[in-house]
Amino acid sequence: MTRPDTDLHDLSLVALAEQIRQRKVSAHETAQHFLARAKAHDALGAFVARDEAVTLAQARAADERLAKGSAGALEGVPLAHKDIFVTRDFASTAGSRMLHDYRSPFDATVVTRLAEQGAVTLGKLNCDEFAMGSANENSAVAAVGHDKPQPVRNPWNMDHIPGGSSGASAVAVAARLMPASTGTDTGGSIRQPASFCGVTGIKPTYGRASRYGMIAFASSLDQAGPMARSAEDCAVLLSHMCGPDLDRDSTSLDLPAEDYTRSLGDSLKGLRIGVPAEFFGAGVSDEVRAAVDAALAQYEKLGAVRVPVSLPRTELSIPVYYIIAPAEASSNLSRFDGVKFGHRAAQYTDLADMYRKTRSEGFGDEVKRRIMMGTYVLSHGYYDAYYLQAQKIRRMLSDDFQQAFQDCDVIAGPVAPSVAWRIGEKSEDPLANYLADIFTLPASLAGLPGMSVPAGFDAAGLPIGLQLIGNYLQESRLLNMAHQFQLTTDFHTRKPQGIRT
């Protein structure tokens, strides 16, 4: 076999898949390379589960299919999944003590679909407990190579957080531990870590990817999506993640799967980019503002036009989200009661005591905080004032977007008001964490597709992301828009220099 010219880990997903398809490198060699690389970078705390034997067996099976000529589109490509997706081959913990060592008897639909295309699983990736967090400081599970839980580290500066909740999914891609990974986004959990780690990530329209096998946080918001180093790689992966799953997920859209690479060559001439004034208010750092401005200027060079639009209820998306998501979470997490699976307190006096101890021990502080908030807003006498009111505003937020899309084709702005903050900087201040979600929440609440595209760095060398929001089912337009940008910029190809191994 001819060795590829570049290091395998520097190849894009598309390029690596091609090398494997042409049998310049075997799936087995590829898996070995990435397993070794993962091990060498365990200081990042990205992996919570790895099993060489499982991964290499999958790789050998991929090589056999390659030999037989029955290879799938992702044959032999190594990936890893956020530990929110349940898998048979690895424990599925959701970053929680509650599910320490939990083994699912089935794979999530997204995992199955990628495996059907021949993808090889390197392991499971750390995340905030039950996907609740914006910094990946809330995992209660010790990462591979660590003896106790610790925050996941940003490869651009290991003293900084990677964002969350799909923090490790972004870290693993940025640090070139794999060409792409899966994440989930409830209020920005793909877009914000992608922005903080300088990678590309997309959350599709709500209902486009099956939620079956995703450990539920907030059912009306949770969506799976890919994270990779380019829009093109995201487009390939997303094509194989999405599609109807009507027998397993009632919120799955009854629309055939799409090839999201189909628009990647389209011109941006005349494309109207809506720029909401509300995304550029006080609180947005100057460097973020400058990077987003420069990106918009670059789009103008590509033939697009800027259109001012308004999303007047942007600020309200914070209270609305922090009512609806905890409300759903408080109910979704009721099943973790120590009766059927997961953690159960060792000693208890009666049923109530068993529940109390099991849940007190099993859940971390942020999860408990959200269960309490959610329980409160659904309680008798508060439901109308909080939950119902939030639902009404949620509808208005969606209407605001439709209003804006009358005047533009896509909406652009920053992903987050700042770059990645230092580990511990906001960990004692949940409210500061919540406020940092302001620009990703609106698209989540409206169920719209949203994406993060690397668009620059601050003076300290930390990445800045540009957010693109499309109307329903406009994923391929967003991906092409990001692709055109990446054809003329190099932010997405830069390598993080801050990794200490």
Place this chain on the structure above:
Amino acid sequence: MSAQKEQEHGAAVTAATPKALLVRGYEVVIGFETHAQLSTQSKIFSRASTAFGAAPNTQACAVDLALPGTLPVMNKGAVERAIRLGLAVNAHIADKSIFARKNYFYPDLPKGYQISQFEIPVVQGGDVQFMLDGEPRSVRLVRAHLEEDAGKSLHEDFIGQTGIDLNRAGTPLLEIVTEPDMRSSAEAVAYARALHGLVTWIGICDGNMQEGSFRCDANVSVRKPGAPLGTRREIKNLNSFKFMQQAMDYEVRWQIEQIEDGHAIEQATVLFDPATGETRAMRTKEDAADYRYFPDPDLPPLMIAQSWIDEVRAAMPELPQALRARLVSEHGLSEYDASILTQSKATAQYFLDAVAAGGQPKLLCNWITGELSRRLNQEELTIESSPIPPAKLAWLVKLIEIGTVSNNAAKTVFNTLWTRTTSGVANLVAPMAQLTATATVHNDAHKREILAIVEELGLGQMNDSSALEAIIADVVVANAKSVEEFRQGKDKAFNALVGQIMKASRGKANPAQVNELLRKKLA
């Protein structure tokens, strides 16, 4: 459902009170909530089987166990059955209804919430009609909503521990809620029987009360006539008609005694103990949980298009009420007979098949509700498995009608037919379905079989008037005293003579003919 019940019970404008059946000066007010288990093959939100009686936890799939990552998917069959009920009770079927989560912790509730319809149920309004003491009655329904059942906690089988069986978790239920329209325990039981008959009639529930397929909760309160509704207590899980009545009667007495003793009734949920015949409180209003209902984000609103309703309507069987009216108008039965025959679909079908085979309707009705049902009950058989198929009974009845056998003799023939069929003596032992399917072929066979028995047992009616006249002449001579008394105006004496004549004919004389000839003789 506590909050909602409160609303329903408190705000309800009660129907015009029927002729008051006061108990010690109190009017009884009863409303019902019935959980009918829907007869789907699989569960309401998963593909696991609903079959009863499997080994614990063998019919609970990942969704039923609430494993992380699982999601509910609506079983269309359960919705279709809800539509059937809605059509059968003339209710509004919501084009859009909502599933909510009822949140509470209990070990046999795997998700920590039950999926149930709360604010917008699939079936709204409607009424159930039935007969009570020969009078038509109607009970209004508030709603019927779809929900999933919980699992079972087994406290008895483990010492100091509780076993959990999740086979039942996710079984589809339709909860049918009435207005507080009933004014006596007898009326409430009649309602429950009518509803039971209806859900089995339209095939949405197997009606098996022992297995818990049809469970009733009775909301009972008492008041002085004209007073506002009293505080109610809810008797849970009544799964036999007998206990239902006992429980409500006890509860009514208990409440009246409490009030008479100056105690206020406290809202509570109570259980009936068949061993003691008493109800005892399980929990009071203070313990009422806050269920934190909210729309289930995993399930979009349930949409029912008019075309689906039309499809279901087209496939509906004739409803008991319509059939009852037809039995009166077409077959000349009394309202009472018609209501008895339409208590179950199988009985009604048996009757219709027998009529189709040529039996006289009124006589058939008497035989079905009399001898046949007596014998079926005695042998604990259902009418579908009757050893005497409808066509055979039709022939027996026809032979009575044309005077071949007397009614009494026919009973002997019936019992002989029964015994021979069940003991395998008869040459015609075939399942009823098969017999009715080939009715014309077998009709002659039925006739021959019956006539053979009549012949064999010498049960043929004496229709030869000269032979009968000879017997009458003998009896008149031998009973001069009775003849004398009759002539003095004692009707009893006439009956005594008829009896003697029947005896002398060894039961074969036709009583009508005896009457006629004897009167002529004594005239």
